[in-house]
Amino acid sequence: MTTQPLAPEHFQIFDTTLRDGAQQEGLRLSVADKLRIARLLDGLGVAFIEGGWPGANPNDTAFFEAAKTELDLDNARLVAFGSTRKAGGSAASDALTQALVDAGTKYICIVAKSHDRHVTDALRTTLEENLAMVHDTVTHLVGLGKHVFVDCEHFFDGYRSNRDYALSVVRTAADAGAEVVVLCDTNGGMLPSQMADIVSSAAEMGVELGIHCHNDTGCAVANSIAAVEAGVSQVQGTMNGYGERTGNADLTSVIPNLQLKYGWPLVSDEQLASLSHVALAIADITNQAPHARQPYVGHSSFAHKAGLHASAIRVDPNLYQHVDPALVGNGMRMLISDMSGRANIQIKGEQLGLDLDDREVAAQVTDAVKAREALGYSYEAADASFELLVRDQLGILEFPFEITSWRASTEHRVGMAEANDTTSEATVRLVAAGETHSTAGEGNGPVDALDNALTRALAASYPQVKGFRLIDYRVRILETGASTDAITRTLIDFSDGERTWTTVGVGTNVIESSWEALTDAYLYGLVKDFGRS
Ligand SMILES: CC(=O)SCCNC(=O)CCNC(=O)[C@H](O)C(C)(C)COP(=O)(O)OP(=O)(O)OC[C@H]1O[C@@H](n2cnc3c(N)ncnc32)[C@H](O)[C@@H]1OP(=O)(O)O
Numbered sequence: 001m002t003t004q005p006l007a008p009e010h011f012q013i014f015d016t017t018l019r020d021g022a023q024q025e026g027l028r029l030s031v032a033d034k035l036r037i038a039r040l041l042d043g044l045g046v047a048f049i050e051g052g053w054p055g056a057n058p059n060d061t062a063f064f065e066a067a068k069t070e071l072d073l074d075n076a077r078l079v080a081f082g083s084t085r086k087a088g089g090s091a092a093s094d095a096l097t098q099a100l101v102d103a104g105t106k107y108i109c110i111v112a113k114s115h116d117r118h119v120t121d122a123l124r125t126t127l128e129e130n131l132a133m134v135h136d137t138v139t140h141l142v143g144l145g146k147h148v149f150v151d152c153e154h155f156f157d158g159y160r161s162n163r164d165y166a167l168s169v170v171r172t173a174a175d176a177g178a179e180v181v182v183l184c185d186t187n188g189g190m191l192p193s194q195m196a197d198i199v200s201s202a203a204e205m206g207v208e209l210g211i212h213c214h215n216d217t218g219c220a221v222a223n224s225i226a227a228v229e230a231g232v233s234q235v236q237g238t239m240n241g242y243g244e245r246t247g248n249a250d251l252t253s254v255i256p257n258l259q260l261k262y263g264w265p266l267v268s269d270e271q272l273a274s275l276s277h278v279a280l281a282i283a284d285i286t287n288q289a290p291h292a293r294q295p296y297v298g299h300s301s302f303a304h305k306a307g308l309h310a311s312a313i314r315v316d317p318n319l320y321q322h323v324d325p326a327l328v329g330n331g332m333r334m335l336i337s338d339m340s341g342r343a344n345i346q347i348k349g350e351q352l353g354l355d356l357d358d359r360e361v362a363a364q365v366t367d368a369v370k371a372r373e374a375l376g377y378s379y380e381a382a383d384a385s386f387e388l389l390v391r392d393q394l395g396i397l398e399f400p401f402e403i404t405s406w407r408a409s410t411e412h413r414v415g416m417a418e419a420n421d422t423t424s425e426a427t428v429r430l431v432a433a434g435e436t437h438s439t440a441g442e443g444n445g446p447v448d449a450l451d452n453a454l455t456r457a458l459a460a461s462y463p464q465v466k467g468f469r470l471i472d473y474r475v476r477i478l479e480t481g482a483s484t485d486a487i488t489r490t491l492i493d494f495s496d497g498e499r500t501w502t503t504v505g506v507g508t509n510v511i512e513s514s515w516e517a518l519t520d521a522y523l524y525g526l527v528k529d530f531g532r533s
């Protein structure tokens with residue numbers, strides 16, 4: 001059995017989503033976005049929030065100005081980021097250093113070169129002048145009452161190039177008054193065993209150390225944990241791993257790893273249980289698609305598909321889960337597919353409130369699912385169609401309407417002056433509540449027209465359908481290479497404003513498969529009595 005490391009006395013989670021996270025391609029944050037994210041991070045309980053680089057661009061300067069009056073943090077301290085002063089100058093007269101001071105935060109983090117070649121080739125100054133820049137900038141800021149952290153840029157590559165010089169930068173920063181000296185794997189090229197060796201060696205200096213890892217080897221989280229085990233007391237990272245190139249260490253993994261695997265009380269249980277929500281909310285604000293397979297917080301992180309997994313999970317969910325998903329605010333999901341066995345169906349049935357305890361009934365539904373999946377249906381995402389299938393198999397599905405016929409057509413008129421010279425029309429005939437309705441609808445395309453005609457026909461007997469909305473529509477060709485004969489699968493998401501549900505349709509004709517998904521969506525909404533006030 002391995003022993004778990006003890007938490008250093010003042011262990012700190014330092015979030016740099018608003019600074020290094022914002023260096024990600026395609027990610028742009030307004031002042032309002034930054035304020036909202038800062039509040040979410042504060043609620044999560046991180047110790048530090050690096051807000052950006054005041055003086056580097058008007059947006060970041062404006063953020064720190066706004067933060068003075070609009071950001072009331074309960075748990076975290078706001079940090080302004082900048083660099084050591086210019087070579088050959090003085091910190092007291094350096095414009096960017098002054099902008100850092102003007103940001104008005106108590107905490108400042110400055111980046112310093114610690115790789116000898118970066119000093120001589122990129123900064124184009126001497127190794128001695130770089131040390132003077134570190135010393136001058138830190139003492140100047142400390143003299144103004146600031147708490148200073150120093151990010152040693154390219155520390156690990158620098159250590160391999162010139163160990164003594166890289167360590168002398170760490171020593172200079174600490175002697176000048178830096179409270180934490182952060183070792184940065186700026187190029188993200190390290191592996192965990194290398195990380196452990198180098199951090200252990202640096203830790204012998206007796207300086208309070210932090211770690212800042214990029215993910216270029218896919219090891220940013222593992223490297224951060226290795227550095228923690230080697231003695232650092234501050235971990236820098238970003239939410240959802242956002243950041244320059246391949247990103248930074250993902251705090252949505254780092255925090256639960258340290259808290260749930262080592263038992264370190266970094267945030268309260270309630271804060272940890274907000275992790276999935278915070279990760280998703282930040283993805284929403286940053287306009288980044290959430291990553292389904294993101295550890296701990298992803299939609300698929302606790303989703304189970306294989307029949308053998310489900311049969312064990314039915315006995316005890318922990319048999320196939322490394323932690324209880326509720327601890328990080330996530331939930332277990334049971335997926336239905338052709339890889340399902342009885343247990344998947346039974347667990348899903350329990351979640352839907354349908355009794356599938358009987359082995360034979362469960363086996364019958366399992367067979368029906370497999371047969372339909374072989375035809376091209378996919379129930380993994382289409383929970384509503386799955387529930388309709390189960391109800392049908394159990395003989396408890398009532399049909400509030402019966403389709404008699406439907407038709408859809410699209411017409412394009414060549415040479416018309418109007419921009420919209422392509423129109424679609426549909427007619428639907430059905431029997432609902434004993435009455436026959438025949439209606440027509442127009443739309444942007446045939447599916448839209450069918451949806452409009454179907455809503456009208458049903459609304460005469462079931463007015464609640466006027467509150468049902470088609471919110472997403474996806475078509476996939478299943479037999480690539482079969483040209484227009486290929487089977488198409490359509491998935492449709494519907495909402496009544498409160499709930500959303502997904503249905504599936506399959507056919508060689510895209511309109512036919514869409515129609516099946518569409519009618520399933522209305523059937524499900526009516527069976528579940530959605531949309532009634
Ligand atoms: C590893 C990291 O991610 S650190 C964070 C990096 N983040 C950013 O760069 C985003 C914000 N940056 C910016 O807006 C701009 O680069 C600024 C405002 C900081 C500087 O802009 P400019 O003055 O136009 O200079 P430019 O970006 O071309 O070059 C950077 C300058 O800083 C110098 N420099 C680089 N690192 C350091 C350092 N640690 N200390 C002092 N000077 C540094 C460079 O040598 C170069 O100097 P030069 O102007 O004499 O050639």
Ligand SMILES: CC(=O)C(=O)O
Binds near residue numbers: 151152154187212214
């Ligand atoms: C400071 C920083 O962001 C880095 O070295 O990667």
